[in-house]
Amino acid sequence: MADSDRGPRERMVFSAAQLLRRDGVAGTGMRQVAAHAGAPRGSLQHYFPGGKEQMVNEAVAWAGRYAARRVDRFLAGLEVPSPSGLFAAMVAQWSDELTATGSLPGCPVAAATVDSADTADSTRQAAANAFACWREPVARALTGMDVPESRSAALATLMVSALEGAVLIARAERDPAALTTVARELGPLLDGAVTRPEN
Amino acid sequence: MADSDRGPRERMVFSAAQLLRRDGVAGTGMRQVAAHAGAPRGSLQHYFPGGKEQMVNEAVAWAGRYAARRVDRFLAGLEVPSPSGLFAAMVAQWSDELTATGSLPGCPVAAATVDSADTADSTRQAAANAFACWREPVARALTGMDVPESRSAALATLMVSALEGAVLIARAERDPAALTTVARELGPLLDGAVTRPEN
DNA sequence: CCCCGATTATGACAGCGGTCATAGCGGTCG
DNA sequence: CGACCGCTATGACCGCTGTCATAATCGGGG
Secondary structure (H helix, E strand, O other), X not given: OOOOOOOHHHHHHHHHXXXXXXXXXXXXXXXXXXXXXXXXXXXXXXXXOOHHHHHHHHHHHHHHHHHHHHXXXXXXXXXXXXXXXXXXXXXXXXXXXXXXXXXXXXXHHHHHHHHHOOOOHHHHHHHHHHHHHHHHHHHHHHHHOOOOHHHHHHHHHHHHHHHHHHHHHHHHHOOOHHHHHHHHHHHHHHHOOOOOOOO | OOOOOOOHHXXXXXXXXXXXXXXXXXXXXXXXXXXXXXXXXXXXXXXXXXXXXXXXXXXXXXXXXHHHHHHHXXXXXXXXXXXXXXXXXXXXXXXXXXXXXXXXXXXXXXXXHHHHOOOOHHHHXXXXXXXXXXXXXXXXXXXXXXXXXXXXXXXXXXXXXXXXXXXXXXXXXXXOHHHXXXXXXXXXXXXXXXXXXXX
């Protein structure tokens, strides 16, 4: 949300991620990205000589790092750390945006996957990396909450999957119900995976 | 899969759904749909006077009905009905396609949601309807397996969410691991929701 | 002062997209 | 036969997109 002046290049990557959320890859033009970032059009071919594909890939990578950062921040914000609490925080980031602003742009990584997984292989790999970047801190957080290492990675995958799917449904319905439902139903399962209940 | 001769119109809707899976909404052209369906180009404005939006909406609706039909068929194919068995069958439909053909086109409903939820409201509603069409038979199947009615709808949402998210990840990674993981981790939770274990 | 690299400014191009307009078939029915 | 109707056939238009080519601008060092 801090779109401040971090150099025009980073601003463009950020704007690309933002527009990707709304319109998808094919629906977002490069001129549009430049305009949204307040950057001159001539900077496009200068900063992204690899063309649109490079820009999309960087936006996806940025989103992956952003998601990972958020996970760490959620952990720091939990007074009593628990898997369900972490998941609830992850879900709340999305439902809050919908209830606050009234609209729910999707996940840029999902957009890149849907739009160009079968047409641009580098973008597909960028999306895979982003998902990995995201799941990794989640899995590590779970092991830190006494979830056995053998399951923490799998549960992280489940959490991200359920979240992404719920975002899709909530977006289609313009209703955060799917998000809250998933958080409520999945929470107990996650907490049940801790070996020594610490409460 | 049965692209047979059900009239050119239905063939075009089917082809649209198929192309949507791979290239998304903006990445799929109407001429391309006609060509894929072996239909004359002039039929486009004749059968879809509402333009691309109408075509996409019908493809999405078709996909929703198709998913619902599949759920019923999965139920019929289960010797011992159980929530985890149903979910495993739903997941297997996707992982099997990836392992068999080597590639994994996504879900057309997800594509429509990602690409035009914020730009074409009728498409957004079509996607919401498709999700509802899909979850409804799942929820009903759960109640038929002695899952309390209060939870069956929520669990159906969770199942569809987790599946959609796992499809995304598997598509990005070109690896069905996320799908099998989600099925394995979510199965016990689902079976734990039956009041009287029938086994 | 002048050169130089980084950045920006334009303009053009070729392609494709959806959509409209118009006309042509090929039957069937009155 | 002539009228109507479902369907098809083209062709054109306009807007947009990604990309390239070329030149201008600007801030600092040599």
